[in-house]
């Protein structure tokens with residue numbers, strides 16, 4: 001009987017670009033293969049010089065791009081005989097680590113900055129059975145203690161300093177390039193693993209002869225958490241985009257390399273700009289992402305206002321891809337805060353029609 005062909009996740013799809021062998025147990029939830037959506041309505045509002053695309057990473061199994069790295073990190077941890085994994089997290093890493101560890105039959109410990117995690121993400125880690133501990137500190141404090149624990153005890157660290165995370169995450173670049181090579185790649189930057197991974201992916205695809213050129217990398221941090229832009233670590237990072245509330249990124253140097261090698265930039269956007277972009281993408285395109293993800297859109301809007309794209313445009317429009325790193329449903333509190341609360345009305349036609357404009 002013919003086996004039905006179903007998508008098997010990114011390790012099986014991109015095996016020859018990944019450090020896996022026949023011996024590697026593939027722990028997958030069919031991550032990757034996420035939609036690349038042209039944002040026609042939004043691009044009309046932003047600039048006549050660009051075609052704007054969003055890579056909707058919120059459509060991964062746990063709702064963020066972290067699944068790309070986690071399928072690799074957990075598969076390799078399993079191959080190496082590890083029984084438990086640990087991570088520090090602003091939320092999405094913990095959700096992903098907990099899901100993949102559970103699937104692999106491994107224990108998962110997550111350390112979170114107390115009170116700074118979007119509710120949706122916390123529920124994921126809890127529901128997948130992780131041991132969840134909150135520390136009285138920020139993400140950077142959590143990462144430091146997690147590094148110490150994993151150095152002293154038999155538990156594998158699955159933050160993006162684990163090289164297998166970067167390997168998995170680079171596959172996002174391959175997927176984009178199967179459609180076209182963007183002129184510009186816009187991405188939010190927190191711990192800086194993802195910008196590192198995408199740049200690695202583009203370079204490897206070029207080295208393999210699959211593409212002829214690589215995009216210019218545009219990274220965006222939140223104004224209150226912008227160590228790379230400012231050039232020094234931020235002791236008390238602040239932003240409502242909790243996923244990128246990071247003051248001392250682990251992959252700082254690699255992010256600078258991606259910026260410099262691609263002749264790109266890393267800039268910052270304010271919380272107001274992030275919220276405006278967050279509402280705009282949801283309200284004009286029907287694509288719901290979390291606030292941190294909208295930093296990429298906010299950044300493109302900011303650059304467009306500075307004529308960055310029009311100065312570089314030729315006869316053809318420039319292709320810009322924004323990575324929407326996580327799903328909007330992860331952070332319903334923020335959505336409620338920035339939206340109008342529904343009013344309660346008597347259940348009759350006349351009353352309701354007073355509030356409906358057609």
Ligand SMILES: Cc1ncc(COP(=O)(O)O)c(C=O)c1O
Pocket residue numbers: 064090091092093160188189190191192193194195243244290292293325326
């Ligand atoms: C939704 C979201 N966007 C962006 C980032 C930043 O990615 P990185 O830490 O790899 O720079 C994160 C990291 O947690 C995230 O969860």
